[in-house]
Amino acid sequence: MAETLDIGNLLKHTRLFEDFDADDMAVLARDCRTQRVARHDIVFNRGDHADGFYVVAVGAIKLVLPGPHGQRKVIEFFGPGQCFGEPFMFINRPYAADAQAMEDSLLVWIGKPAIDAALDVHPHLARQMLAGLSARLHTLMCDIETVKLQSANERLVGYLLSLPRKFDRTRFPCSKSLVASKLGLAPATLSRVLRQLIQDGLILVEGRDVVIPNSVALERQLQAA
């Protein structure tokens, strides 16, 4: 019972379930579970059966695609309020990627029957999920552009400009190795490209912090060359 209330509290602040009242939530919660995972823990493996999906309450999760020769590529990151795994559930296919916790996290698992029932009654939920999937489709398309159509330099510059900035300062949201993987680069390459940008006077780097003194000059990198 305490667990049920807990789930309601965790979910009702997410976009997905913002229009759920206490009753709706109680029904939903019957087919939900909370799940604590420690940093580096696996949430699911590629190939596992997807009979539900997850909402991040606290923490950060990464979706990683394993290649045939042991390489790994990060596809997406998920933070509080975001859900993951639902595309596989909707098409009744096993997970195509691994999900792993980047930090100690608290997740809510929601069973397929529960969400199916909720979709019949809550157009708002459907709309939010449609928007969520659409946004991710959009980013994935851009990622394909990134990975396939842009040079290492362009990828990094585009990524830097896409990060939230405070005045002339930005910050990598995670380790450089992970950033490299997201951009489809070898960590060594990321390092080299960063150095080049520094030498060209376009950025300054201190650990995860990046200073962009002249963002216009940086943007010119994308058109030029």
Next chain:
Amino acid sequence: MAETLDIGNLLKHTRLFEDFDADDMAVLARDCRTQRVARHDIVFNRGDHADGFYVVAVGAIKLVLPGPHGQRKVIEFFGPGQCFGEPFMFINRPYAADAQAMEDSLLVWIGKPAIDAALDVHPHLARQMLAGLSARLHTLMCDIETVKLQSANERLVGYLLSLPRKFDRTRFPCSKSLVASKLGLAPATLSRVLRQLIQDGLILVEGRDVVIPNSVALERQLQAA
């Protein structure tokens, strides 16, 4: 009026609208248009405002991502009954890719207000759209795997094995240049890899037709090396 009936006929055989009755369809059709496009015609351009989406009635459409240096990469193909453009509509962002007709085609355009209204009343429509988006998200993830994690050889072998087969025969669904683009390869590279597979006795190629005498041997290509 003739146009309205026309649209109803075109749409009611698609999965998306299979549970619509005549009244539902009439309401929807008020905010729809049919659109004929000839081979090579542009349906929309990257950057255009997405205030609706398209359903393919007849023909074939490709979504193409333009790179910063004039390269182009095919992201998706759409055939009869499939819809495209809706991810951009749902997130109120301009199209991120170009849509172009691969053959003379007949499309139905559906306005955002109409689909919004329909979603409130038809959970089935929502579910179908969720499934459609999920499936495409799934394929895009696999495409990223293809483009980034696999060699040219692996990409082609994987692709060949994924094509529908009749006994030991398959067929490229479109020109080799387009296949190459979908696989993220230069046409020249596709040509070379095909030749290698032929020399290794794994396939036979005649124009668009491909014979796979021993699919098990071909699958071994994916694990080996």
Next chain:
DNA sequence: CGGAGCATTGAAGCGTTTCAATGTAGGTGG
């Protein structure tokens, strides 16, 4: 027959990866 579009082939070049060595930072235990 001739032309357009697609496919093939070779040679050369380029960007990224790989590998391995070295450097650096943050956290832990003596």
Next chain:
DNA sequence: CCACCTACATTGAAACGCTTCAATGCTCCG
């Protein structure tokens, strides 16, 4: 408080795989 350890980051040299360019071949259709 320092020494150590682990994980991450950097750097260089070499190699690899794909692309590019350009020439040639092929095939279908007017």
